[in-house]
Structure formats: C-alpha cells, structure tokens
Amino acid sequence: MTPPLTLQTATRPGDVVQAAGRWLGEDLALCGFRWLASTATLQRSLGERVEQIVLQGSTRNRAGKQLLVSLQVVVRDRALLRWQRAHPEVALSGTDWLVGHPLGYVAGRVNGCVYGCYDDGVFDLLDPAGRPATVAAVSAVIRHSVLPWLEETARPDLMMAAPSITLELGGSSILEWLASQGRTDLINQVVNRVVSSRPGMRDRVERGGQLAQRGQWPSPDDRAEALGWSAEMLTGGRDGRVAHDDPVATS
Template sequence: MGLLETAHRPADVLQAAALYMAEEFRPDGFRWIKSRRCFERRGQGGRVERMTLEPSRHNRAGSFVRSAVAQLRVDESDLGDWRTANHLLMVIRPAGALDVLCATSCHDLAWAGFRNTVDLTHPETRVARLVALCEQNRQTVLPWFASTRDPQRLVALAPDALLGPFAFVPDLVEFLVPRGQRGQARVDRTRAGD
C-alpha cells in the first residue's frame, strides 16, 4: 500500500494526491510545485501554464478530506514585456499582472459540467477518484490551455468563458496585436456577449 492509501492527516493525504496527479500529468509536461500548490508547465516565450490545487477549509482527519483544482492561469513574459513597452495602448493593470494572459477560477467552470473537487476521505476510493479528476482535467483544462497557444486560431478555439463581456477579451487582444493578428483581435461581437 502506498502513502495515498495509508495517509490519515489531510495534509499528508493532499500531498500524496498531488504526487499521484503529478505522475499522471508528467507525460503532458507538467510538474508539481509544492510551494505554490500547483502543477506547472513551461513553454516558449516565457509561457507558464498553471493548475492550482486548493484544500477544503473543512478538512478534518478521518472524517472529511477534499481538494479542488481551484484556478487555471497562463502567463507569458513576452506579453508582459510588450505591455511594459506599450503601456499607453493597454488596459491599466497592476505591475504584478503584466504577464497574465488569462486566468480563471475552476469554480466558474462548473456551469459547463466541470467537477473540480475530489473527495479523498475514504482511502479505498482515492485512486479511482483521482484518476477520474485527472481525466476530466485532460478533457477540459488542457484544451483551455491549448486554446491560448495559437494566435491565428485563438478566437475559434477559445472557450466562451474567455470571451465573455467580463472575461479576458482585453487581455487576449493585447496578446494578439503584437503577434500581427489584428483580424483575430476583432472578436465577433456575438461571441463576446455584445
């Protein structure tokens, strides 16, 4: 039996679950960053994709242990450099958010049927539940990340959650313009919620 099946304290269960998920996501290029409680994948142009885990505040040893994939975030240092050089053309944002291409709470994806929470209370069901969570992430989260990689097809691939009126349209426009994709930056108003 491994630590995932024998751990009792919520912190130990969650660390074992994160290490299990890290092995599942290793072929996809992600690694577990314990200090940030996230899975991280690095790419070209200073691109960093992150899935952040969050323990439930109600976790209690032996009676309740849950965790959630709480946030998705894509940063690109090249985008931050462009925003710094073109500060008069961009949306005003804090200096610490200059690299952010897009981010979302996974709780916001629940409307699309995404179940981001996993119950790890019972040792005998932990592996099966983590397998299901990882599979759901492959079907929902990895395509979400992929939708922001190709500037030429961004609008066609981006989920509606990224294009809504209170979402990331300004951030995506700022991503597209320096890449010569002004046509893509003119988002179809019906997709943007107007």
C-alpha cells in the same frame, strides 16, 4: 528518512493534497507537467508560456470530516508582460497572467462545446480507499478537457474557439495578448463573442470604449468597462463598435 505519505495513508488535508499532486505529477510527466509542492501546482513551461493547474484545499477541510479539493487552470506569458511594459499607454495590467479560471468550466467538454460548471472541478478525497480512483479521474479530465483548452489558448486563431467564460474572464489580458501577437484583427471578434454570451455587459463595454475615446481610464474593478476600453485603444477605433446583431457561436 520517513517516506512520503501516500494517497491512502495521508490523513491531514494538506498531506492529502500533496500526495494527490505528486501522483498527478508522475502520471502527467509525459505531458510535460511537474509537481511544485511549495505552491501545490502542476506546471509545465513551453518557452515563455507557463501553464499551471493549481490544487486548492477548502478552508473548511478537517481531517476525517471533509476533504474537498478544487482545481484552477492558469496560463502565464512572459512575452505578454514585456509587451505590456513596452506599451504602458494601452496596457491595463502589468503581470504575465493571460487567463485563468476554475477547471470545472472546461471539465465537461464534448466536441468543443462546454457543459461544465465550477463544481465539476471540485473533488472529494475524504475516503482513503477511493482516493486513487478519484485522482485517476482528475487526470483523465486534465488529459481530455484541459489539454485541449491549453492548446486553444496558445494560438490567436484558436483562442476564438475557447469557452466564452474563458474570453470573459481573460478580458483585457486576452486582447493585449492578441495585440502582442500582431492579431488586432481578432480583438473585436472576441469582444462581440463575450457580449453575445453576456448581453448584460453590453452597456458597460460600450462605456469603456467611450472612456477611451475621451482619453480617460476605465474603472479598475469593472471587467466589462476594461474590455471595451482595451478594444478601442488597441484597434485605434477601427471597427471598434460592439456589434449588436453579429451571430456568434456559443460555447
């Protein structure tokens, strides 16, 4: 039986991704992660919650020429899916997806603040000699930045401290999750934090709330409109107005 290719012997981009994933899976095993080769995903399950770190090779990768790998962080929650199915009148989505975005957005965390960007989650594995050090650096980012982010997104009270980009991209799914956890009191705080970080969304968020009041559904392609709609529907209009002058900590 041919032994699996290692970080330094693999040449094809797909083989390098698999070798990197196996290395990370072994290194993060004590944290509960395992490598799923079929989906190129590091995954751990905590009850009905599933946390994933997905390795994605660039479509432009070519052996000996380019080998870039980007990482995505994803949280899924089967309890959220059950809640959505039980409340179709207020649920916009019907999957177990809670939140997810490029790992780079949380890769530069210092004292709870975020200084990362998309490129901070992209790693160059072209040089075979340098791959072990690069993958070790990826593991360090996961331990020091991603694990705290996963802890934040696991509890309603801590979700409020998550990066504003996390709250924005999670959108209605996060609001529905808060409702499923019995924490509708946090819904408008999340909305206000998102709007404070992205003032340009305000009009569309408010339009979504107005649609809910008229018994209409938001556009499936407008995240801001959906956010306002969900906030109105899930709070029953209680304190549902989006604050214009609420001081909010930035991420």
